[in-house]
Ligand SMILES: Nc1ncnc2c1ncn2[C@@H]1O[C@H](COP(=O)(O)OP(=O)(O)O)[C@@H](O)[C@H]1O
Ligand SMILES: [Mg+2]
């Protein structure tokens with residue numbers, strides 16, 4: 001007889017405990033534990049022999065140079081922005097997780113690309129686990145994405161899905177969404193961590209065994225009350241995050257993990273009535289409102305997002321705080337990073353912000369994670385505090401050390417080229433010690449000002465009024 005055990009599982013990270021815990025010792029979240037009934041592992045194995053896809057031949061060892069490879073074939077999604085994030089298209093037989101808030105446009109993105117793939121003569125099976133087939137059809141009609149090679153099925157039992165895959169033998173499988181799929185072999189309720197983990201495991205094995213390129217869609221919620229796709233990240237080949245601001249139509253697709261390409265690649269889309277439209281030159285879009293507004297506290301950075309360079313505006317607002325504890329708000333930059341930059345400004349430049357509120361915002365809803373943005377942030381804060389304007393055809397690049405020194409940034413050449421392409425005339429950059437870099441940069445038609453300390457950058461601002 002199958003043995004059942006009750007366990008408490010953190011719905012955010014999958015940490016298991018035998019009793020309820022208020023705070024997860026692993027991910028640190030509160031109130032994320034839910035009781036799940038779990039079947040003993042040994043029983044699951046013996047009962048599920050039909051789902052045991054281990055091929056005994058694969059257990060033999062061979063020399064690595066004798067291993068046959070069919071250079072992973074890429075399936076182009078027909079959307080350049082998506083292909084870039086994937087590293088050149090979907091790899092055949094891989095499993096990719098697309099995560100994002102509900103309503104952000106995940107189903108739309110996948111349906112549009114599935115339609116493009118269907119046009120190439122590939123068979124697609126779309127599992128509608130949370131919507132009805134007619135709802136999906138309505139969307140497909142609106143997006144003009146109802147190619148005859150797309151098959152839909154309203155099914156959320158994994159065993160039934162497996163049968164349909166064996167019968168139809170699709171080239172491409174979409175599971176929308178993984179939170180609505182359940183395996184009859186697992187006792188836990190639908191959407192629980194145990195279910196999601198096991199279903200993904202089985203889908204992964206199916207993908208490899210039948211060489212079906214699979215996309216699974218997963219919702220994430222900030223409250224963490226739906227089992228988060230976080231636990232799946234290490235299992236799947238590729239994780240894409242679809243992000244965007246609630247009241248804006250710009251959507252950003254970000255590669256978080258990719259076994260077949262670079263990570264942190266970014267794709268930019270606009271959500272329109274007819275579906276998602278690719279934005280080929282996002283810098284133009286992000287800077288489009290800037291020309292006419294010449295205010296203090298605005299700088300531009302050429303940020304590297306994966307292999308692409310994006311020009312982004314960093315805005316700062318400082319002012320005497322009405323609160324006993326002045327506020328620091330960071331949107332698009334790390335909060336701790338902002339605090340560190342403020343501390344450096346205070347100590348090295350004597351800028352006193354202890355009674356001021358400081359707000360930082362990166363326009364366009366993109367998060368800048370790289371330290372190369374430090375100088376942009378610092379100069380935005382400085383110019384806001386001093387109420388002066390930095391010449392608007394200038395970009396700022398550089399990491400700031402705790403001593404107030406400006407440190408070098410990677411790929412300076414690519415960043416300067418992008419800035420020059422978009423009409424920027426000057427760049428404040430860290431001191432270059434590498435001769436070859438210096439030679440190459442000289443060829444770019446942009447005036448560079450090398451600075452080694454924050455006060456040097458301030459001197460530049462003072463001597464280049466708008
Ligand atoms: N009839 C419509 N016209 C224009 N946009 C729509 C329409 N219906 C839905 N949308 C857009 O599509 C979004 C939902 O996309 P969807 O792909 O279903 O999201 P998800 O799968 O991530 O939950 C909505 O937030 C809305 O912006
Ligand atoms: Mg959806």
Ligand SMILES: [Zn+2]
Pocket residue numbers: 010011012013014015024025026027028029032
């Ligand atoms: Zn946890």
